[in-house]
Amino acid sequence: MAEPIDFAKLSGSGNDHICLANRDGRYDGLVGSPERVGRFVRTLCQRGMGVGADGVIFAGRPANPAEADIAVRHFDPDGTEAELCGNGSSCLVRWVIENRWVAGREVRIETPSGIVRGRQDADRCIHVCIPKPFDLQPGITLTAAGKRWQLDYAVTGTPHAVAYVDDVAAVDVARWGAAIRRHKRFAPRGVNVSFTQALAVGELAVRTFEFGVEGETLACGTGSATAALMAARRFHWPSDYTCGGEPVRVHVRSGDTLKVYLLIEPDGTIVKVCLESVVRFLYTGRLHPELAATALASTSC
Numbered sequence: 001m002a003e004p005i006d007f008a009k010l011s012g013s014g015n016d017h018i019c020l021a022n023r024d025g026r027y028d029g030l031v032g033s034p035e036r037v038g039r040f041v042r043t044l045c046q047r048g049m050g051v052g053a054d055g056v057i058f059a060g061r062p063a064n065p066a067e068a069d070i071a072v073r074h075f076d077p078d079g080t081e082a083e084l085c086g087n088g089s090s091c092l093v094r095w096v097i098e099n100r101w102v103a104g105r106e107v108r109i110e111t112p113s114g115i116v117r118g119r120q121d122a123d124r125c126i127h128v129c130i131p132k133p134f135d136l137q138p139g140i141t142l143t144a145a146g147k148r149w150q151l152d153y154a155v156t157g158t159p160h161a162v163a164y165v166d167d168v169a170a171v172d173v174a175r176w177g178a179a180i181r182r183h184k185r186f187a188p189r190g191v192n193v194s195f196t197q198a199l200a201v202g203e204l205a206v207r208t209f210e211f212g213v214e215g216e217t218l219a220c221g222t223g224s225a226t227a228a229l230m231a232a233r234r235f236h237w238p239s240d241y242t243c244g245g246e247p248v249r250v251h252v253r254s255g256d257t258l259k260v261y262l263l264i265e266p267d268g269t270i271v272k273v274c275l276e277s278v279v280r281f282l283y284t285g286r287l288h289p290e291l292a293a294t295a296l297a298s299t300s301c
Contacts (some may be wrong), residue, residue, distance in 0.1 A: 001115050003026070003294050004286050004287070004292075005020070005286065005287040006020075006021070006284070006285070006286050007019060007020050007051070007284065007285055007286075007287070008095055008278065008283075008284045008285075009051065009053065009282040009283050009284070009285065010091035010094060010095055010279055010281050010282060011190035011279065011282055012086075012087030012088065012090040012091045012126070012219065012221060012277050012278075012279050013087060013218070013219035013221075013252055013256035013258055013277045013278050013279075013282045014213045014217070014218025014219040014252065014253065014254025014255075014256060015054050015055075015085075015087035015091075015217055015218060015220065015221065015254075016052075016053045016054050016282070017053055017054060017055050017056070017085075017087070017088050017089070017091045017092075018044055018045070018051055018055070018056045018057065019056075019057045019059060019091065019092065019095050020056065020057065020058050020059065020245055021059055021099075021207070022058045022059055022060040022061075022073075023059065023060060023061055023070075023101070024154065025060065027058055027060075028060070028298075029051075031058055031060075034079075036296070037075060037079065038075075038078075038079030038080070039079065039295065039296075040056075040079075040194055040295045041055075041056045041057050041075040041076075041077065042077065042078065042079045042173075042294060043291070043294055044056055044287075044291075044295055045077035046077075049135070049289065050295070051285070051287075053077070053278070054076075054077060054210075054213055054217055055074055055075060055076055055077065055082070055085060055088055055212075055213075056074070056075045057072055057073070057075075057085075057088055057091070057092055057193035058072070058073040058074075058075075059071070059072055059092060059095070059096065060072075060073065060111040062108075063110060064110075067108065067110070067115060068108045068109060068110035068115055069096070069102050069107050069108045069109070070092070070101065070102075070107065070108075070109055070110065070229070071109070071110040071111075072088075072089070072092055072109050072110065072111050073112075074088050075106065076112070076210075076211075076212025077212060077213050077214075078212050078213070078214060078259070080212055081112075082157075082158055082212060083111065083112040083113040083157050083158055083184045084111050084112070084113040084114075084130060084131070084156070084158055084222060085134065085157070085158075085221065085222065086128065086156075086157070086220070086221020086222040086223075086224070086225060086275050086277075087219055087220065087221035087277060088221075089109055089111070089116045089118060089128050089130070089221070090126040090128050090277050090279050091116065091126075091216045091279050092107070092109060092118075092164020092222060093109070093119070093120060093126050093128060093279070094124075094126055094279040094281065095121060095281075098281070099118050105119050105120045105121075106119045107119070108119070108270075111131075111157070112132030113130075113131050113157040113158075114130075114132075114157075115131065116128055116129065116130055116131070118127045118230075121276075122152050123278075124278050124279055124280060125276065125277075125278065126276070126279045127275070127276045128221075128274065128275050129272055129274040129275075129277075130156060130157060130222065130225060130273055130274070130275065131157060131272065132230060132270050132271075132272075133154045133155060133156045133225075133270055133273060134154070134155050135153070135154060135155045135159075135265060136152075136153070136154045136230070136233075137152070137153040137154070138153075138200075138230065138233065138234060139152070140152065140153055140161070140185070142180075142183060142185050144176065144179035144180045144183050145172075145175055145179035145180075147176065149163050149166055149180065150163075151163050151164075151180075152226075152230035152233075152234060153162075153191070153264060154226050154229065154230060156222040156225050156226045156229075156273070157222050158192060158222060159186065159189065159190075159191045159192065159250070159292045160192045160193075160194060160222060160223055160226035161164070161180060161186070161191045161192070161193050161194070161196050162194050162196050162226055162227050162228075162230045162231070163176075163180060163193055163194065163196065164196055164197075164198070164234075164258045165195050165196065165197055166197065167197065168195050168196070168205045168207050169205075170195040171195045171207060172278045173195060173207050173208075173209050173215075173216040174209070174215060174216065176193075176195070176209075177193045177195070177208075177209025177215075177216065178209065178214070180193045180209075181193055181209055181211050187213075190211045191211070192208060192209065192210050192211055192220065192222075193208065193209040194206050194207070194208045194209075194220065194223040194226060195207045195208070195226070196227045196231060198231060198235060199216065199251070201235075201237055201238070201241075201247045202237060202240070202241045202246060202247075202248050202249060203248070203251075204224075204227055204228065204231055204248065204249070204250045204251065205250075205251045206223060206224055206227045206250050206251070206252055207252075207253050208220035208223035208224075208252075208253075210223070212221045216253065217253070218252065218253045218254035219237060219252040219253065219254050219256060219258065219277070220252070221249060221258065221275050221277060224250040224260060224275065225260050225273050225275050227250060228246045228248035228250055228260035228262065229260070229270070229273060231248070231260060232248060232262060232264075234270075240276065241262060242262050242263070242264040243262075243263060243264075244261055244262065244263040244272065247259035247260055247261050247276065248260045248262065250263075256277065256278050258275060258276065258277045259275070259276040259277075260263050260273065260274070260275055260276075261273070261274040261275075262277070
């Protein structure tokens, strides 16, 4: 390849992402080809054979600079595009600010699901507000993997099911998550599945099976946000947790605790959903020409 491929690797509470700068449009041709970008992303995300990650983010020019500072295209490890990634957005916020692509500590991100607004509160503390969730469907009952499940459903950029359990540590995420993810109720696309244990008022433990990854991740930002939103509604938590004051604390597999701030009107109208997480800047790097050639090849040898 004529030009080297430089990247940054960041982790949002254990959800790791490869970030690529595309403000000059150098990757537009790649991103515009589902076959080529799919191969590229799968190669880079493969752990042990590539860089290894839960996703690849291309940061490009926004369609309307008056509304957004950066535009993002996010791809899951299977090469498919995701409309939104909560932790990926958090990683992008820190990366953009540290690259000084914006003045100050706030970033407006154009995503396929809408504008994400983010800010850096401290070196590693990132706060993002995601587009309003929609298509809320509480109280779904279905059978998967031989078990009867009580689920809530909502779209927080991508579709999520919240499966309530008594002991999240005992959940067979790989088996049960895959069964719910592929259940006919959510066909044809499928659904992300967040197994959720209510620990106390305003406190959850969550483990998420993500489609596109096709397995459990150490954290899922939109999954945590969905779990917090639907649990607050299901368990009728006090208004402290729905008026933007007290955050819902979500303990994830990595050991981090994400904070979800909800602003919901008395009539149930969702005004705002914001997520606060820890973003670690892991490293920057340059793909070796051999890996780059493999990722960009149209056919394998």
